[in-house]
Amino acid sequence: MIIGVPKEVKVHEYRVAITPAGVRMLKSRGHQVLIETNAGVGSGITDKQYEEAGAQMVSSAAEVWKRGEMIMKVKEPIVAEHTLIQPKQTIFTYFHLAAVPELAPVLIEKKVTAVAYETITAPDGSLPLLQPMSIVAGKMSTQIGATLLEKARGGKGVLLGGLPGVRRGRVVVLGGGTVGLAAAKIAIGLGAIVSIIDISIPRLEYLDDILGSRVNLLHSNPDTISEEVRRADLLIGAVLVPGARAPSLVSRKLVSEMEDGSVIVDVAIDQGGCIETIKGTTHEAPTYVVDGVLHYGVTNMPGAVAHTSTYGLTNVTARYAMQLADLGAIEACKRDPGLAGGLTTHNGTVSYKAVAEALKLEYRPALA
Numbered sequence: 001m002i003i004g005v006p007k008e009v010k011v012h013e014y015r016v017a018i019t020p021a022g023v024r025m026l027k028s029r030g031h032q033v034l035i036e037t038n039a040g041v042g043s044g045i046t047d048k049q050y051e052e053a054g055a056q057m058v059s060s061a062a063e064v065w066k067r068g069e070m071i072m073k074v075k076e077p078i079v080a081e082h083t084l085i086q087p088k089q090t091i092f093t094y095f096h097l098a099a100v101p102e103l104a105p106v107l108i109e110k111k112v113t114a115v116a117y118e119t120i121t122a123p124d125g126s127l128p129l130l131q132p133m134s135i136v137a138g139k140m141s142t143q144i145g146a147t148l149l150e151k152a153r154g155g156k157g158v159l160l161g162g163l164p165g166v167r168r169g170r171v172v173v174l175g176g177g178t179v180g181l182a183a184a185k186i187a188i189g190l191g192a193i194v195s196i197i198d199i200s201i202p203r204l205e206y207l208d209d210i211l212g213s214r215v216n217l218l219h220s221n222p223d224t225i226s227e228e229v230r231r232a233d234l235l236i237g238a239v240l241v242p243g244a245r246a247p248s249l250v251s252r253k254l255v256s257e258m259e260d261g262s263v264i265v266d267v268a269i270d271q272g273g274c275i276e277t278i279k280g281t282t283h284e285a286p287t288y289v290v291d292g293v294l295h296y297g298v299t300n301m302p303g304a305v306a307h308t309s310t311y312g313l314t315n316v317t318a319r320y321a322m323q324l325a326d327l328g329a330i331e332a333c334k335r336d337p338g339l340a341g342g343l344t345t346h347n348g349t350v351s352y353k354a355v356a357e358a359l360k361l362e363y364r365p366a367l368a
Contacts, residue, residue: 001325002032004068006061007039010075012283014042014306017072019314020053027054031325034058043310082106090329098245098358099272107345113329120342132312136302138182141265145234148263154294156261158233161191168193172228175238179267183236188214237266237274244354245272252276260292269297
């Protein structure tokens with residue numbers, strides 16, 4: 001199979017979909033890998049390194065898209081790339097279609113087989129291709145929030161770790177999954193007062209086992225959310241419903257009751273966000289203010305730490321890329337139910353139920 005890897009074009013997206021090691025793995029199985037010139041520069045990977053691994057460097061994105069039977073990306077194709085998509089092509093990337101409704105009709109019209117990183121499942125039900133980027137985004141959310149709390153950046157001037165005789169900053173994390181746990185660990189390390197709110201009692205019990213008394217672990221309900229959000233210096237949205245839009249847990253009214261200079265970082269923005277006042281932003285213009293509260297809604301946070309993210313991503317995508325290339329998307333999904341969890345569109349219809357429901361489109365299982 002011919003695998004094409006174009007350079008990412010989203011604003012300040014420096015990741016690339018494959019490392020030289022990933023190229024070698026695909027080449028060893030007889031596949032051809034086309035990589036757009038300079039695709040890896042933002043991640044610290046040169047064209048020479050790719051060539052030494054056996055890739056063919058291609059000068060334009062258009063050629064990569066035209067020749068590639070399967071396209072590997074990091075982020076979903078943006079509007080500028082829609083015309084490059086080929087009929088009946090396989091695309092393997094993060095899609096988050098529920099939050100980008102304009103893309104689904106293109107995939108349907110062109111009968112693209114879209115395999116989404118974010119809904120591929122492991123035997124234990126976890127999301128192995130989402131996990132490394134979720135950890136990165138979770139850690140970054142606290143780092144970024146701590147910086148935005150500085151007065152010169154629009155925050156209230158609170159140091160999360162405080163000082164002897166001065167209160168520590170309060171960090172509230174909505175969601176105790178992979179993102180929330182990663183965010184909490186960094187907040188704990190900085191010395192903040194940390195609360196995690198989650199709807200799952202078993203998950204809270206697990207978090208209690210590993211974090212103990214270093215955090216307040218609270219069950220999610222409107223009263224708890226209201227009380228904790230009002231007091232938060234830094235509010236982190238970390239809620240995930242695989243494939244679907246994130247639930248809106250914090251109303252605009254509640255945001256208006258936070259103190260001026262408080263900070264919101266909503267990692268759930270890739271799925272629409274879990275805070276009513278959040279909207280997607282970019283690394284170029286990452287923040288805006290609503291009711292005196294600073295909001296950060298960058299939709300590709302891990303792109304800012306591209307070297308770490310690219311290598312972490314290839315560590316988990318390479319196995320599935322080889323299955324797709326060896327067998328073709330449908331046969332690979334038939335043999336691996338976990339990989340089938342990523343099958344989002346195929347042959348002109350939506351094949352992932354939560355996406356179809358979120359976008360009000362026809363749902364048809366691809367493997368039925």
